[in-house]
Amino acid sequence: MKQQQFDSPDYYAIDDLLSDEHKLIRQSVREFVNQSIRPIIEKCAQENHFPTEMIKAFGNLGVFGPTVPETYGGGGLDYIAYGIMMQEIERGDSGMRSLASVQGSLVMYPIYQYGSEEQKKKYLPKLASGEMLGCFGLTEPDHGSNPNGMATKITDQGDHFLLNGSKLWITNSPLADIAVVWAKNEAGRIKGLIVERGMEGFSTPEIHNKWSLRASITGELVFDNVKIPKANLLPNADGLSGPLGCLDSARYGIAWGALGAAIDCYETAKQYSLERIQFDKPIASFQLVQKKLAEMLTEITKGQLMVWRLGMLKNQGKATTGMVSMAKRNNVELALNVARTSRQILGAMGITGEYPIMRHMMNLESVVTYEGTHDIHLLITGNEITGIPAFK
Ligand code: TGC
Numbered sequence: 001m002k003q004q005q006f007d008s009p010d011y012y013a014i015d016d017l018l019s020d021e022h023k024l025i026r027q028s029v030r031e032f033v034n035q036s037i038r039p040i041i042e043k044c045a046q047e048n049h050f051p052t053e054m055i056k057a058f059g060n061l062g063v064f065g066p067t068v069p070e071t072y073g074g075g076g077l078d079y080i081a082y083g084i085m086m087q088e089i090e091r092g093d094s095g096m097r098s099l100a101s102v103q104g105s106l107v108m109y110p111i112y113q114y115g116s117e118e119q120k121k122k123y124l125p126k127l128a129s130g131e132m133l134g135c136f137g138l139t140e141p142d143h144g145s146n147p148n149g150m151a152t153k154i155t156d157q158g159d160h161f162l163l164n165g166s167k168l169w170i171t172n173s174p175l176a177d178i179a180v181v182w183a184k185n186e187a188g189r190i191k192g193l194i195v196e197r198g199m200e201g202f203s204t205p206e207i208h209n210k211w212s213l214r215a216s217i218t219g220e221l222v223f224d225n226v227k228i229p230k231a232n233l234l235p236n237a238d239g240l241s242g243p244l245g246c247l248d249s250a251r252y253g254i255a256w257g258a259l260g261a262a263i264d265c266y267e268t269a270k271q272y273s274l275e276r277i278q279f280d281k282p283i284a285s286f287q288l289v290q291k292k293l294a295e296m297l298t299e300i301t302k303g304q305l306m307v308w309r310l311g312m313l314k315n316q317g318k319a320t321t322g323m324v325s326m327a328k329r330n331n332v333e334l335a336l337n338v339a340r341t342s343r344q345i346l347g348a349m350g351i352t353g354e355y356p357i358m359r360h361m362m363n364l365e366s367v368v369t370y371e372g373t374h375d376i377h378l379l380i381t382g383n384e385i386t387g388i389p390a391f392k
Pocket residue numbers: 097098099101102136138139144145146147148171239240241242244245246247248321370371372373376380389391
């Protein structure tokens with residue numbers, strides 16, 4: 001028995017809170033996921049293959065930079081629409097949602113937010129259409145949770161900068177046409193730069209042997225005296241608030257996306273439990289299985305309410321970093337728990353590639369770490385509650 005159809009659990013009638021446009025967007029992304037991602041994704045993950053055809057397909061679907069204005073090729077949509085897209089894509093696979101998150105929130109967003117008019121016109125339409133692929137370089141080998149300690153440096157050479165250092169764990173880097181890179185200047189201020197493939201001294205080795213996000217490509221960014229034209233500096237980014245501002249947008253998308261993975265696992269387990277007969281009954285008739293299903297749906301419903309409200313606050317410009325952290329942390333954790341519980345409901349079948357659960361579970365082990373770890377998000381929320389940063 002394979003899951004063919006997807007019924008979104010909507011126990012609290014959250015659909016009533018969505019506009020017709022939101023529902024149409026959801027329908028079109030859902031159809032795309034069912035037709036183009038579901039049929040290939042298990043094989044891609046098993047073979048550790050990133051389906052590059054998705055870059056253009058996502059561009060055509062309009063999921064790159066949906067909140068960026070239409071004048072720059074974006075969708076001009078609100079944050080609920082963005083969240084719905086991320087949820088539907090991650091229902092297919094977290095790695096596919098990573099492709100959309102990085103391109104939209106971590107490459108297009110900083111260029112739109114901190115870039116010059118020339119930079120916006122040069123890069124945004126091509127990134128939106130999928131003609132160009134981008135990546136975001138913040139994490140370094142020795143600076144993950146603490147990006148403020150970064151060692152990557154730019155030095156001013158008069159008519160250009162020289163960039164030296166390296167970044168690790170960079171989604172899409174081996175294939176990216178451009179990288180938005182964060183580096184310190186001589187004064188120790190963090191600056192954003194657009195580094196283009198082909199610049200001398202710039203290389204992007206791939207990271208191999210991941211057990212997670214196997215349908216997504218991850219690598220390094222290595223800078224050996226790379227000459228960066230001054231026109232490639234993002235003029236309006238100064239300090240750690242530059243990259244952290246982008247992360248607010250990407251983490252918000254993950255809070256919705258993780259629910260998509262949770263929903264796919266829950267739906268699969270519910271269907272399986274209604275069909276799997278043991279002791280002459282469907283296993284769904286046993287109280288312990290119903291407990292698992294009821295608890296999973298409760299958590300999903302709470303998560304859905306949380307991201308809907310957060311999206312409304314983001315639309316009004318009222319969502320704080322702590323609110324986003326709370327939702328990212330909560331929803332990724334609930335998704336991991338739902339994946340683990342669903343896996344148990346499927347018994348041995350749960351470990352096979354016949355069902356999406358194990359793939360989602362392994363993917364979520366990255367999602368709980370990237371864009372700020374589970375514990376860092378707790379500390380961000382703690383900081384907002386108490387006014388006391390407990391990071392250091
Ligand atoms: P702190 O002193 O708190 O802040 C430094 C400056 O930044 C400002 N700020 C923010 N600005 C905008 N948005 C936010 N969310 C902000 N949070 C803080 C702050 O006001 C201050 O500004 P200024 O002007 O005074 O300088 O910084 P800290 O060094 O104590 O660090 C705080 C901490 C630990 C929370 C932060 O470093 C952090 O979030 N660490 C986690 C790192 C992280 O999330 N990395 C993610 C890398 S990208 C990624 O994983 C992509 S995965 C892609 C995929 O495949 O989907």
